[in-house]
Amino acid sequence: MKNFDINEDPHRRYNPLINEWVLVSPHRAKRPWQGQNETVASDVLPEYDPTCYLCPGNLRANGMTNPDYEASFVFENDFAALKQEKIFFENSTKETFFKAKPERGISRVVCFSPKHNLTLPEMTIDGIKDIIQTWQKEYIDLGKVDYINYVQIFENKGSVMGCSNPHPHGQIWAQSSLPTEVEKTQNNLKTYDDLHQSNLLQDYLQEELKLDERIVIENTHFVALVPFWAIWPYETMIISKRHFGKITDFTSDETTAFATILKQLTIKYDNLFETSFPYSSGIHQAPTDGESHPEWQFHMHFYPPLLRSATVKKFMVGYEMLGESQRDITPEKSASILKAISDTHYKNK
Amino acid sequence: MKNFDINEDPHRRYNPLINEWVLVSPHRAKRPWQGQNETVASDVLPEYDPTCYLCPGNLRANGMTNPDYEASFVFENDFAALKQEKIFFENSTKETFFKAKPERGISRVVCFSPKHNLTLPEMTIDGIKDIIQTWQKEYIDLGKVDYINYVQIFENKGSVMGCSNPHPHGQIWAQSSLPTEVEKTQNNLKTYDDLHQSNLLQDYLQEELKLDERIVIENTHFVALVPFWAIWPYETMIISKRHFGKITDFTSDETTAFATILKQLTIKYDNLFETSFPYSSGIHQAPTDGESHPEWQFHMHFYPPLLRSATVKKFMVGYEMLGESQRDITPEKSASILKAISDTHYKNK
Numbered sequence: 001m002k003n004f005d006i007n008e009d010p011h012r013r014y015n016p017l018i019n020e021w022v023l024v025s026p027h028r029a030k031r032p033w034q035g036q037n038e039t040v041a042s043d044v045l046p047e048y049d050p051t052c053y054l055c056p057g058n059l060r061a062n063g064m065t066n067p068d069y070e071a072s073f074v075f076e077n078d079f080a081a082l083k084q085e086k087i088f089f090e091n092s093t094k095e096t097f098f099k100a101k102p103e104r105g106i107s108r109v110v111c112f113s114p115k116h117n118l119t120l121p122e123m124t125i126d127g128i129k130d131i132i133q134t135w136q137k138e139y140i141d142l143g144k145v146d147y148i149n150y151v152q153i154f155e156n157k158g159s160v161m162g163c164s165n166p167h168p169h170g171q172i173w174a175q176s177s178l179p180t181e182v183e184k185t186q187n188n189l190k191t192y193d194d195l196h197q198s199n200l201l202q203d204y205l206q207e208e209l210k211l212d213e214r215i216v217i218e219n220t221h222f223v224a225l226v227p228f229w230a231i232w233p234y235e236t237m238i239i240s241k242r243h244f245g246k247i248t249d250f251t252s253d254e255t256t257a258f259a260t261i262l263k264q265l266t267i268k269y270d271n272l273f274e275t276s277f278p279y280s281s282g283i284h285q286a287p288t289d290g291e292s293h294p295e296w297q298f299h300m301h302f303y304p305p306l307l308r309s310a311t312v313k314k315f316m317v318g319y320e321m322l323g324e325s326q327r328d329i330t331p332e333k334s335a336s337i338l339k340a341i342s343d344t345h346y347k348n349k
Numbered sequence: 350m351k352n353f354d355i356n357e358d359p360h361r362r363y364n365p366l367i368n369e370w371v372l373v374s375p376h377r378a379k380r381p382w383q384g385q386n387e388t389v390a391s392d393v394l395p396e397y398d399p400t401c402y403l404c405p406g407n408l409r410a411n412g413m414t415n416p417d418y419e420a421s422f423v424f425e426n427d428f429a430a431l432k433q434e435k436i437f438f439e440n441s442t443k444e445t446f447f448k449a450k451p452e453r454g455i456s457r458v459v460c461f462s463p464k465h466n467l468t469l470p471e472m473t474i475d476g477i478k479d480i481i482q483t484w485q486k487e488y489i490d491l492g493k494v495d496y497i498n499y500v501q502i503f504e505n506k507g508s509v510m511g512c513s514n515p516h517p518h519g520q521i522w523a524q525s526s527l528p529t530e531v532e533k534t535q536n537n538l539k540t541y542d543d544l545h546q547s548n549l550l551q552d553y554l555q556e557e558l559k560l561d562e563r564i565v566i567e568n569t570h571f572v573a574l575v576p577f578w579a580i581w582p583y584e585t586m587i588i589s590k591r592h593f594g595k596i597t598d599f600t601s602d603e604t605t606a607f608a609t610i611l612k613q614l615t616i617k618y619d620n621l622f623e624t625s626f627p628y629s630s631g632i633h634q635a636p637t638d639g640e641s642h643p644e645w646q647f648h649m650h651f652y653p654p655l656l657r658s659a660t661v662k663k664f665m666v667g668y669e670m671l672g673e674s675q676r677d678i679t680p681e682k683s684a685s686i687l688k689a690i691s692d693t694h695y696k697n698k
């Protein structure tokens with residue numbers, strides 16, 4: 001009988017953050033692709049687009065005019081999925097099948113830069129630091145609102161990720177409840193903390209640094225790696241080397257180091273297929289429910305869909321929706337590809 | 350304070366099958382769409398395509414020639430995500446962060462019809478019954494293999510669902526382990542059974558039939574409804590009225606009734622936006638691990654991505670990946686739209 005070779009044989013890997021498995025099929029990367037090709041966004045966008053509702057000085061759908069902002073700029077989402085209104089609701093504990101409860105929240109849009117064509121990898125470190133400071137300010141301001149217990153900071157980049165405007169921007173959805181994925185993560189961090197008096201992600205990071213098989217970038221304060229249990233082909237996670245729970249815990253050195261690793265990682269992504277690399281990214285951090293949450297560890301996820309080229313993505317469909325997430329290329333292979341890629345943006349070569 | 354109105358106010362709903370929540374934003378359906386539009390597949394495909402690797406008599410990638418099949422036709426997937434080979438592996442219980450284990454399995458492709466252009470809604474009831482019999486045969490044959498404990502039957506339809514060939518076909522992935530989503534479902538069915546000595550989905554179905562707010566189609570033996578906790582805009586589930594665990598439990602009347610509801614539901618889907626409606630669908634049923642599994646209830650899920658038109662889909666991206674699934678239109682609204690739609694295929698009008 002053949003011995004198990006994790007680089008060759010189909011296998012499942014366990015994700016301790018959410019207590020779920022992923023199916024890995026290393027040999028399957030070779031199959032030919034005859035399916036849908038994504039359209040690639042034009043590389044040549046203007047610095048200012050008079051029809052863009054995010055550019056400075058332009059009119060938005062709700063009739064407001066954007067100010068002539070010079071760095072990042074935040075406004076309430078004109079088509080928010082959450083509303084601030086307080087709703088009267090009598091909790092019924094009897095319901096098994098029709099459990100529903102109102103959810104209050106605030107949705108904001110964060111423009112990263114006044115320039116319509118300036119995405120993270122092409123911004124200056126100072127420009128990225130300004131975004132981080134905006135995220136910190138929003139985490140504090142939204143977190144202070146009495147009914148807000150969690151602040152989800154995220155970015156959808158690229159039309160393939162449902163992003164409707166190429167103007168570089170992210171979003172913040174802040175709400176009363178812990179969303180499903182965050183609650184799973186919190187529960188697993190808590191269980192680990194109770195069991196080991198230690199942080200799951202910090203202990204994991206130590207092991208990863210020792211093995212050095214999935215590390216993409218390391219600087220003084222942060223590491224970007226492809227998690228052992230990654231589901232997307234080039235999924236990565238950024239973890240701080242120091243144990244802290246939230247973005248407002250950054251020292252000023254950490255702010256610079258985080259801006260630097262964000263820039264380097266997104267440059268590598270753009271260079272991978274020489275395209276403005278699509279992804280959804282977001283920060284998982286401590287809730288703003290007033291508790292101390294020592295079990296939490298600040299980290300950021302990148303979920304990019306591209307698999308083989310700028311136009312061929314991985315589809316998480318039938319088997320993945322009904323069974324479990326499945327990947328073709330191994331995390332080790334993805335990490336080694338990303339690690340080897342240049343830190344200089346392809347447009348500047 | 351305003352009273353909670355489930356048709357108007359943002360809220361979360363609970364899914365007892367997988368113990369997860371979904372965020373519902375009824376008011377958000379109104380936002381304008383400026384994002385990516387999907388391409389619509391041509392409605393006029395030939396009955397036979399000489400370049401299609403699924404058409405009868407044609408050559409496949411691995412050098413095999415398809416027989417001149419006349420109804421459904423099954424073959425091993427040439428680019429299987431799973432392999433049958435037995436792998437030697439020493440289980441280590443020490444691993445916290447690097448848990449992996451080999452997974453054995455068999456992947457098959459099921460062509461639904463020799464005709465390149467004949468999808469489910471346009472097939473005859475007899476043609477669909479033939480597919481159901483093929484699914485039954487495969488469930489039995491694959492289930493008999495000693496290391497196969499679960500058989501996942503599914504279909505990816507449409508290029509937007511990663512389907513690389515319009516020739517109507519589904520897939521079967523059979524494997525040693527229970528995939529993540531199936532395991533969640535099984536655990537929740539089991540807990541309910543232990544607690545109530547009754548089946549969760551049967552009890553749910555009774556409530557739904559009484560309320561009649563989310564029922565799309567009902568016949569003597571099956572019901573198609575939009576689950577209270579649906580995440581996709583026009584997601585549906587087919588449940589049998591009789592409590593049984595697997596497709597091989599069908600009586601011959603149930604086979605006809607299931608074929609009929611499959612045809613009706615997919616006709617309604619095609620009629621919704623007058624397009625060949627994309628979706629991933631699949632059957633959840635009892636494992637083939639040799640246990641009796643009285644907690645199981647046969648059901649079939651349909652996860653279709655379209656939201657507003659044949660070209661505008663719902664993107665499950667940033668917030669959904671990092672937080673939780675989110676929907677705009679309420680399940681009740683979707684159900685009433687689907688219910689009202691004609692049972693005659695738009696091409697035959």
Ligand SMILES: O=P(O)(O)O[C@H]1O[C@H](CO)[C@@H](O)[C@H](O)[C@H]1O
Binds near residue numbers: 320511512513520
């Ligand atoms: O097997 P296919 O049709 O080539 O591939 C499609 O379905 C599979 C099973 O859901 C997915 O893993 C693939 O990402 C998708 O493109």
Ligand SMILES: O=P(O)(O)O[C@H]1O[C@H](CO)[C@@H](O)[C@H](O)[C@H]1O
Binds near residue numbers: 668
């Ligand atoms: O808010 P946007 O950018 O209009 O919309 C995009 O991101 C949202 C949050 O992930 C999703 O709910 C939408 O499906 C997606 O199209």
